[in-house]
Amino acid sequence: MRIGHCLVALSIVSCAGSDERAFEGPASLSATPVFHNPTSTLQAVHFVDAERGWAVGDDGTVLATSDGGGSWTAQGTGTPAALWSVDFVDVAHGWAVGDDGTVLATSDGGRSWTTQSAATNEALLSVDFVDAEHGWAVGDDGTVLATSDGGRSWSVRDAGTPAALWSVDFVDTERGWAVGVNGTVLATSDGGRSWTAQSVATNGALLSVDFVDVAHGWAVGDGGTVLATIDGGHTWAVQDADTTAALWSVEFVDTERGWAVGHDGAIVATSDGGRTWAAQGAGTTAALWSVGFVDAERGWAVGDGGTVLATTDGGHTWAAQGAGTAATLYSVDFVDAERGWAVGVNGTVLAATGDGRRWLARSAGTAATLYSVDFVNAERGWAVGDNGTVLATRDGGGSWTAQGGATIEALLGVDFVDVKRGWAVGGGGTVLATTDGGRTWTAQSAGTAAILWSVDFVDAKHGWAVGVNGTVLATTDGGRNWTAQGARTTATLLSVDFVDRERGWAVGVNGTVLATTDGGRNWTAQSTDTKAALWSVDFVDAERGWAVGVNGAVLATTDGGQSWAAHGANTPAALLGVDFVDAERGWAVGDGGTVLATTDSGRTWTVEGGGTAF
Numbered sequence: 001m002r003i004g005h006c007l008v009a010l011s012i013v014s015c016a017g018s019d020e021r022a023f024e025g026p027a028s029l030s031a032t033p034v035f036h037n038p039t040s041t042l043q044a045v046h047f048v049d050a051e052r053g054w055a056v057g058d059d060g061t062v063l064a065t066s067d068g069g070g071s072w073t074a075q076g077t078g079t080p081a082a083l084w085s086v087d088f089v090d091v092a093h094g095w096a097v098g099d100d101g102t103v104l105a106t107s108d109g110g111r112s113w114t115t116q117s118a119a120t121n122e123a124l125l126s127v128d129f130v131d132a133e134h135g136w137a138v139g140d141d142g143t144v145l146a147t148s149d150g151g152r153s154w155s156v157r158d159a160g161t162p163a164a165l166w167s168v169d170f171v172d173t174e175r176g177w178a179v180g181v182n183g184t185v186l187a188t189s190d191g192g193r194s195w196t197a198q199s200v201a202t203n204g205a206l207l208s209v210d211f212v213d214v215a216h217g218w219a220v221g222d223g224g225t226v227l228a229t230i231d232g233g234h235t236w237a238v239q240d241a242d243t244t245a246a247l248w249s250v251e252f253v254d255t256e257r258g259w260a261v262g263h264d265g266a267i268v269a270t271s272d273g274g275r276t277w278a279a280q281g282a283g284t285t286a287a288l289w290s291v292g293f294v295d296a297e298r299g300w301a302v303g304d305g306g307t308v309l310a311t312t313d314g315g316h317t318w319a320a321q322g323a324g325t326a327a328t329l330y331s332v333d334f335v336d337a338e339r340g341w342a343v344g345v346n347g348t349v350l351a352a353t354g355d356g357r358r359w360l361a362r363s364a365g366t367a368a369t370l371y372s373v374d375f376v377n378a379e380r381g382w383a384v385g386d387n388g389t390v391l392a393t394r395d396g397g398g399s400w401t402a403q404g405g406a407t408i409e410a411l412l413g414v415d416f417v418d419v420k421r422g423w424a425v426g427g428g429g430t431v432l433a434t435t436d437g438g439r440t441w442t443a444q445s446a447g448t449a450a451i452l453w454s455v456d457f458v459d460a461k462h463g464w465a466v467g468v469n470g471t472v473l474a475t476t477d478g479g480r481n482w483t484a485q486g487a488r489t490t491a492t493l494l495s496v497d498f499v500d501r502e503r504g505w506a507v508g509v510n511g512t513v514l515a516t517t518d519g520g521r522n523w524t525a526q527s528t529d530t531k532a533a534l535w536s537v538d539f540v541d542a543e544r545g546w547a548v549g550v551n552g553a554v555l556a557t558t559d560g561g562q563s564w565a566a567h568g569a570n571t572p573a574a575l576l577g578v579d580f581v582d583a584e585r586g587w588a589v590g591d592g593g594t595v596l597a598t599t600d601s602g603r604t605w606t607v608e609g610g611g612t613a614f
Contacts, residue, residue, distance in 0.1 A: 042302035044085045044249075044290040046094075053292070054110060055302045056083035056096045059572040063607060064110045069300055069310045069321040072607045074570035074596075075110040085126045085137075093132045095151060097124035103137065105151045116151045126167045126178075134173045136192055138165035144178065146192045157192045167208040169217070177233060179206035179219045187233045200227055200236045208249045208260075216255045218274060220247035226260065228274045239274040249290045251299070259315055261288035261301045269315045280315045306593055329589035331372045331536075331577040333381070340579070341397055342589045343370035343383045350595075351397045352587075352608075359595060359608065362397045372414045372454075374422070382438060384411035384424045392438045406432050406441040413454040413465070423479060425452035425465045433479045444479045454495045456504070464520060466493035466506045474520045485520045495536045497545070505561060507534035507547045515561045526561045535576045535590075540583055546602055548575035548588050556602045567602045 042061070047053030055063045055072070060079040063072040077083075081102040088094035096104045096113070101124060103116040118124065122140040129135035137145045137154070142165060144157040159165065163184040170176030178186045178195070183206060185198040200206075204222040211217035219227045219236070224247060226239040241247065245266035252258035259269045260277075265284040268277045282288065286304040293299035301309045301318070308321040327348040334340030340352040342359070347366040350359040364370065368389040375381035383391045383400070388411060390404030404411075409427035416422035424432045424441070429452060431444040446452065450471040457463035465473045465482070470489040473482045487493070491512040498504030506514045506523070511530040514523045528534075532553040539545035547555045547564070552571040555564045569575065573594040580586035588596045588605070596605040 041304050042289065042306055042308065043083065044096075045292045045300050045302040045308075046086045046088055047292050047294050047300060048088050048091055050294050050298050052091055052109075053300060054086050054088065054094060054096075055290075055300075055308065056086040056098075057302075057306075058082050060098075061572070062086075062096060062104075062110060062113065068298070069308060072308070072321070074605070074607055075113065076568065076570045077104055077113045079104065079115065080572065084124065087127050087129050087135070089129050089132055093129075093150070095127050095129060095135060095137075097127040097137045097139070099123045103127075103145075103151060103154065116154065118145055118154050119156055120145065125165065128168050128170050128176070130170050130173055134170075134191070136168050136170060136176060136178075138168040138178045138180075140164045142180075144168075144192060144195070148191075157195070159186055159195045160197070161186065166206065167219075169209050169211050171211050171214055175214055175232075177209050177211060177217060177219075179209040179221070181205045185209075185219060185227075185233060185236070198233045198236065201238055202227070205246075207247065210250045210252050210258070212252050212255055216252075216273070218250050218252060218258060218260075220250040220260045220262075222246045224262075224266075226250075226274060226277065239277065241268050241277045242279060243268055243277075248288065249301075251291045251293050253293050253296050257296050257314070259291050259293065259299065261291040261303075263287045265303075267291075267301065267315060267318070280318070282309055282318050283320070284309065327593050328591045329577065329593060329595065330370065331383075332579045332587050332589040332595075333373050333375050334579050334581050334587060335375050335378055337581050337585050339378050339396070340587060341373050341375060341381060341383075342577070342587075342595065343373045343385075344589075344593075345369045347385075349373075349383065349397060349400070362400070364391055364400045365402065366391065366400075371410070371412045372424075374414050374416050376416050376419055380416075380419050380437070382414050382416060382422060382424075384414040384426070386410050388426075390414075390424065390432075390438060390441065403438040404432075404441055406443055412452065415455050415457050415463070417457050417460055421460050421478070423455050423457060423463060423465075425455040425467075427451050429467075431455075431465065431473075431479060431482065444482065446473055446482045447484065448473065453493065454506075456496050456498050458498050458501055462498075462501045462519070464496050464498060464504060464506075466496040466508075468492045472496075472506065472514075472520060472523065485523065487514055487523045489514065489523075489525070494534065495547075497537045497539050499539050499542055503542050503560070505537050505539060505545060505547075507537040507549075509533045511549075513537075513547065513555075513561060513564065526564065528555055528564045530555065530566065535574070536578045536588075538578050538580050538586070540580050544583050544601070546578050546580060546586060548578040548590070550574040554578075554588065554602055554605070567605075569596055569605045571596065571605075571607075 042057035060077040062075040081099040083098035086096040101120040103118040122143040124139040142159040142161040165180035168178040186195040206221040224243040245263040247262035250260040265282040267280040286307040288303035309318040329344035347364040349362040368386040370385035373383040388407040391400040411426040429448040452467040472485040493508035513526040532549040534549040537547040552569040554567040575590040595608040
């Protein structure tokens with residue numbers, strides 16, 4: 001049993017087709033909730049100085065950094081539209097554009113974004129402002145919009161072409177250029193009121209244009225195309241980029257030094273105005289959609305799967321920043337505020353270092369999707385997943401050894417109470433137990449064929465497991481005997497957590513939260529004011545707990561669940577795992593490699609950095 005992924009290719013001649021990920025759970029689990037979420041592809045990046053920048057992408061994603069990309073924070077936009085371009089004129093004033101004529105504006109550095117009326121439903125693929133008042137946006141079907149009041153009103157301009165326009169760049173309020181499919185290059189000298197076609201030696205799609213003054217400019221596109229002009233576009237010369245990869249973005253800091261990025265992690269650079277271009281090693285095969293530099297040394301590139309790369313030496317070396325992975329993460333576990341692990345699809349294992357601000361990829365030695373991870377100390381841990389996969393580590397995740405063999409069912413939850421005694425649950429009512437740290441596993445009879453999604457023990461004897469159709473099982477003898485408990489629900493339960501032998505909670509589909517104060521003999525429904533599927537719950541004591549779920553849902557309680565309050569995670573991603581080490585510090589993981597952290601009980605969440613090679 002395994003997770004299915006549906007990928008929709010992105011065509012370079014249309015703006016439809018962001019990568020999309022479909023989570024269906026183990027294939028036989030027909031009662032499993034189904035949701036769809038993107039892989040958080042980032043389409044554009046813009047920095048105003050060496051510290052402050054923004055990146056935009058799928059599902060209305062806006063990320064901001066104030067430390068040069070060392071950490072990124074999600075900003076709420078209130079739109080599900082894919083955002084294709086972003087531009088700031090200073091640290092406060094910025095705009096982003098995207099699908100369905102979406103135009104967003106901010107005057108406070110992105111702390112709040114406001115939708116502006118663009119008078120079009122066409123996808124807008126590029127935006128450029130020269131000051132806080134004058135800006136332009138271009139997009140599908142030759143769409144050109146202009147504003148002279150900061151976007152409070154936008155006017156449609158006639159570009160004289162039906163070609164999709166992928167990029168626009170102005171050097172002042174009058175002179176600008178736009179490029180698009182079929183070798184389209186347009187120029188204006190009157191602020192966009194009229195446009196003139198310029199002749200170029202290509203019929204390929206041109207995807208980005210950049211001018212450093214009224215004379216010197218470059219355009220890049222399909223098949224490694226690079227064009228350059230030194231006379232404002234009256235004539236364009238073909239340059240050899242030494243690549244056949246589609247180039248999606250070009251950026252120059254002066255008339256000599258520039259960079260272009262594109263498919264398959266392509267980065268090419270020039271220091272002589274493009275007369276020669278040399279490939280730079282990005283350390284990734286991810287498609288790179290945008291590049292931005294603030295000077296000749298410091299730059300950033302973004303792309304597929306939330307990829308963020310940064311350089312401080314003109315591109316000679318690039319380092320991964322940001323969330324770092326497109327791999328969906330299903331489970332997270334921390335043993336203290338410094339050391340934690342997350343697992344996910346295709347055997348992904350990440351280990352946190354430095355207060356969760358940096359995540360490093362660990363080799364699990366498997367391609368199986370891993371659904372649950374549990375550590376009992378900084379060295380000893382276990383992960384379980386598809387096809388009965390059980391992995392164990394004795395060195396903090398540096399190396400993993402395969403255990404198991406007791407089942408071929410998908411294992412969806414694992415819990416250990418010490419280095420010897422642990423349990424795993426999964427498909428077909430599977431319950432496995434070990435008393436020797438996982439060297440041997442023994443099947444226990446659960447008395448049910450229901451899929452079990454989660455297991456939690458408070459000591460070597462007392463434990464609970466939950467699953468589909470409101471299944472709740474309990475044991476008081478280490479799992480030798482399991483007894484069904486009446487949960488008074490038929491909702492699928494996806495996670496269970498107890499703080500002692502009496503008090504526990506279970507969460508599931510349709511915002512279901514159940515609580516017990518007598519070890520599960522009686523369960524009471526708690527009100528959450530959400531219908532989101534809740535995938536994970538964690539309590540640090542009898543009063544304070546959190547639950548996370550689809551569409552970035554985060555709920556918190558300080559009274560044992562008598563009341564639950566929604567906390568804004570500022571992400572549309574499904575959150576599938578949550579873990580707190582105390583009442584203040586916690587982490588949540590989920591779709592598209594999402595890793596969020598909080599140090600204030602979940603009132604605010606920060607996107608944490610990754611370290612896998614993407």
